[in-house]
Structures are given as structure tokens and as C-alpha cells.
Amino acid sequence: MDAFVTRRKRKTSTEESDGRCSNSKDAEESTEVKLAILASLHPTVDQDTLLDVLTAHDGDVDATSQTLRAKLPKKPNPGGTPAVQVSLRSFAVAPSSPRLDAPPPAKRTKLLSRKGATLHLYDPVDISEHTPCTIIHNFLPPDEADTLLRELLDESKTFTKATFKLFDNVVSSPHTSALYVSSQPELQEQKHEYVYNGSRMTDVRTLTPHLERVKERVQEAVNREIQERIRTRYGGKKLKYQDPGPWAPNAAFVNCYDGPQENVGWHSDQLTYLGPRPVIGSLSLGVTREFRVRRIVPSDDNDDDDDDEDPNSDPGPDRGDLAGQIAIHLPHNSLLVMHADMQEEWKHSVSPARAVDPHPVAGRRRINITYRCYREAFHPRGTPRCPCGVPAVLRVANRSKRKKEGEGPRYFWMCHAGNVPGKEACRFFRWAEFDEDGNPVGWTGENE
Numbered sequence: 001m002d003a004f005v006t007r008r009k010r011k012t013s014t015e016e017s018d019g020r021c022s023n024s025k026d027a028e029e030s031t032e033v034k035l036a037i038l039a040s041l042h043p044t045v046d047q048d049t050l051l052d053v054l055t056a057h058d059g060d061v062d063a064t065s066q067t068l069r070a071k072l073p074k075k076p077n078p079g080g081t082p083a084v085q086v087s088l089r090s091f092a093v094a095p096s097s098p099r100l101d102a103p104p105p106a107k108r109t110k111l112l113s114r115k116g117a118t119l120h121l122y123d124p125v126d127i128s129e130h131t132p133c134t135i136i137h138n139f140l141p142p143d144e145a146d147t148l149l150r151e152l153l154d155e156s157k158t159f160t161k162a163t164f165k166l167f168d169n170v171v172s173s174p175h176t177s178a179l180y181v182s183s184q185p186e187l188q189e190q191k192h193e194y195v196y197n198g199s200r201m202t203d204v205r206t207l208t209p210h211l212e213r214v215k216e217r218v219q220e221a222v223n224r225e226i227q228e229r230i231r232t233r234y235g236g237k238k239l240k241y242q243d244p245g246p247w248a249p250n251a252a253f254v255n256c257y258d259g260p261q262e263n264v265g266w267h268s269d270q271l272t273y274l275g276p277r278p279v280i281g282s283l284s285l286g287v288t289r290e291f292r293v294r295r296i297v298p299s300d301d302n303d304d305d306d307d308d309e310d311p312n313s314d315p316g317p318d319r320g321d322l323a324g325q326i327a328i329h330l331p332h333n334s335l336l337v338m339h340a341d342m343q344e345e346w347k348h349s350v351s352p353a354r355a356v357d358p359h360p361v362a363g364r365r366r367i368n369i370t371y372r373c374y375r376e377a378f379h380p381r382g383t384p385r386c387p388c389g390v391p392a393v394l395r396v397a398n399r400s401k402r403k404k405e406g407e408g409p410r411y412f413w414m415c416h417a418g419n420v421p422g423k424e425a426c427r428f429f430r431w432a433e434f435d436e437d438g439n440p441v442g443w444t445g446e447n448e
């Protein structure tokens with residue numbers, strides 16, 4: 001796991017391919033990784049050709065890629081997505097490739113993406129191995145998926161574009177959405193007590209019967225996936241601060257993307273009401289779109305001094321692509337589980353596409369439902385409120401030092417009035433402390 005999280009300095013492709021050739025496992029893995037990267041960059045080129053050209057360039061991925069780009073005729077690809085890739089496993093070089101019947105490794109594998117490149121993943125095994133997500137294709141019985149899609153397409157006619165930044169301060173919302181909660185009292189609380197970046201949510205609805213029914217199925221599947229993740233990727237133990245209880249969603253945030261240009265920008269989902277290490281179940285219906293993930297590159301890679309920490313530091317656009325991106329393709333009726341290591345360590349987005357393949361029911365539209373658990377311990381009546389009256393926002397400090405020491409991330413509450421138009425932020429700041437299970441400790445529950 002550590003190798004994945006704390007791998008600070010990725011070698012450049014040139015460093016990785018310094019021409020040394022050996023029979024060591026490292027060399028084999030390196031070739032495997034290079035082939036996977038090349039296959040992602042040149043999805044229409046077969047593996048033998050990739051290997052030939054790579055060998056001719058002494059293992060230099062950049063030079064290989066340039067040659068392929070120059071020599072091969074471009075095929076039109078109106079959907080903007082790679083045409084073929086069955087599975088990264090097909091690039092595995094024996095014996096380093098995992099046997100399908102073998103127990104999966106407890107450690108996370110090396111990050112395959114790299115600066116400036118997008119690795120396209122389709123296969124559930126690849127996705128769970130190389131991202132903090134798992135995917136289940138054909139999740140609902142087809143009729144049920146279509147019924148839910150039809151209902152939400154109808155609902156989405158009255159969705160609105162968010163005019164405030166909803167889940168983090170880097171989100172842009174060129175798409176429409178609405179929040180669904182379980183009951184009328186919760187709806188009233190959402191409207192009058194919860195604050196999202198300084199604004200109240202105006203479009204809150206109660207879960208439709210179909211959303212409610214599907215919630216049960218999502219709940220069951222997500223709980224199964226959480227246990228599997230703990231067993232196979234976290235070394236048998238839940239993450240520090242992860243809620244140990246069964247995952248029980250009580251809200252669904254529904255997005256509608258009408259046409260290829262509608263998207264959501266890079267962000268992590270806000271932790272303020274979900275608490276640390278949240279798990280989210282995300283069901284996609286309608287046209288297939290690319291869900292991109294990229295690892296947050298900590299800002300302290302060259303800095304071991306914790307005292308001068310700027311907790312508000314964000315990787316920003318210049319650091320954002322240092323680890324490359326992974327595109328997960330989300331077809332109709334697929335359930336993506338964003339696991340507990342997702343929000344604090346990765347950002348995600350739905351990128352604009354050049355074109356979409358029309359869906360028989362949805363046309364150009366994609367509906368996405370994220371089922372979420374609003375935790376009682378994080379109800380705004382009990383979380384810190386700063387002197388300027390805007391409830392504080394829970395954020396994670398993007399620094400790797402504590403993670404490396406096995407302490408888990410560090411969190412803080414801060415004033416979010418700076419994101420409210422016309423309001424100046426006060427200087428409210430307080431470190432947030434949690435017990436092992438992510439329950440808040442150290443504040444009284446009284447707002448000050």
C-alpha cells in the first residue's frame with residue numbers, strides 16, 4: 001500500500017528505460033508497464049508492433065510513441081475514446097502477471113499512469129488494481145436500469161445548474177443536478193441547515209420509489225465491495241478514520257450531463273458532512289462517459305518540516321497532472337464504488353467528450369447517481385462554526401508526511417466565507433481530530 005501512496009519521485013520514462021536489459025522481475029514489470037502505457041496512447045496498434053518499436057528504441061517510451069505517432073495513419077475516432085483495450089492483464093509478462101485464481105495482493109501496485117498521459121481502463125480487475133475504485137458492469141437487471149433511467153430523465157427536465165461550487169472549490173458545474181434525501185424532515189434540514197460553500201441547496205427532493213429501491217441494491221453491493229477492498233488492498237484492516245459500520249446511504253446526488261460538452265471539473269467530494277474516508281456508490285445510466293481520476297500530488301515532496309505547513313495549499317493546475325490521469329469508462333448500468341482512499345488522495349472529473357454514442361433511451365444524456373452517507377456526527381448543528389456565521393468546512397491537508405508515517409491524513413476546519421460571493425473569509429482555522437473510526441473528538445458539539 002505504501003508504495004502506492006508514498007511513492008514520491010516517479011522515475012521519468014527515460015529513467016525507467018535506461019537500456020539495461022536483464023531477466024529480473026523489475027525489468028519484466030518495466031516492460032509490462034511501458035507496453036500498457038503505449039497501448040493506452042496508441043490503442044489501435046497491436047502489442048507485437050508496440051514491442052517491436054519499443055525494442056528498436058531501446059525501451060524509450062517517449063521515442064517509441066513519437067515514432068508511432070509519425071508513422072501510423074490516424075484513424076478517425078468520433079467518440080474521442082480509444083477503440084480497443086480488453087484488459088491490461090493481456091500485457092502482463094509471465095510470471096509477474098497475477099493468476100486469476102490466485103489471492104489478490106494485499107499491497108497496491110505501482111501507479112501506471114504518468115505525467116501528461118491518460119491511461120484508459122475498462123476491465124474491472126485493472127480498475128480495482130490501479131485506482132481507488134471498483135466497478136460492477138450490468139449492475140441492475142436491464143429493465144430496472146431502464147425504468148430508473150426513464151424516471152430520472154423525466155426528473156432531470158427540472159434540474160438546474162449549480163450556481164455555487166458544490167463539492168470542492170475547484171468544481172465547475174456545466175451540468176445540472178438535484179439532491180435527493182430519505183425523508184421530509186431531512187429535506188427541510190438540507191434546505192435550512194446545511195450549507196454548501198456558503199449557499200443553501202434549493203433543489204432538494206425526496207428519494208423517488210425507484211431511487212429508494214435501487215438504494216437497497218447499491219447498499220448491499222457497496223458493503224460487499226468494501227469488505228473485498230479491505231481484504232485485498234488494505235491488508236485486512238479498514239483505513240484509519242474509515243467508518244467501521246455498515247455503509248448505509250441516506251442521500252443521492254443526481255447529475256444529468258446533456259450532450260458531450262457537459263462535464264464536471266477536477267474535484268474531491270466535500271468531506272464536511274460525510275466525514276473522513278467516505279465511501280460513495282456511483283451508478284451511471286445512459287450514454288457512456290469517461291470518469292477520470294488522478295492522484296493528488298502532495299505539496300511537501302521536498303519539505304520535511306511540518307511546522308510551516310500551509311493547510312490551504314492545493315496541488316493546483318501545475319502539480320495536478322504530475323502523476324498522469326486514468327480514464328475509467330462508465331457504461332450504462334455500471335456501479336462504480338469510490339472507496340475510502342479516494343477523496344483524500346485522488347481527484348476526479350467527468351471530462352468533456354468530442355462526441356457521444358447515443359443511448360437508445362437517453363439519447364445524448366447521461367444520468368449519474370451518487371449514493372452518499374451523511375453522518376449524524378457531522379450534522380451542521382454540531383460541527384464548528386466560525387465567528388462570521390458561515391459553517392466551517394472540513395478539509396484534508398495535502399501533505400504526505402503523516403501518511404508516510406502511517407498516521408493517516410490530517411484534517412482541519414476552516415472558514416469558507418471566502419468562497420461566498422461578497423463575503424470576506426475570517427481567519428477561523430482549527431485542526432480536526434477523529435478517533436480511529438472517524439468520529440469527531442475534541443470539540444464539544446456546541447457551535448461557537
Ligand SMILES: O=C(O)CCC(=O)C(=O)O
Binds near residue numbers: 253282
Ligand atoms: O458523474 C459522475 O460520474 C461523477 C459526479 C461527481 O463527481 C459528483 O457528483 O461529485
Ligand SMILES: [Fe+2]
Binds near residue numbers: 167267268269348
Ligand atoms: Fe464528485
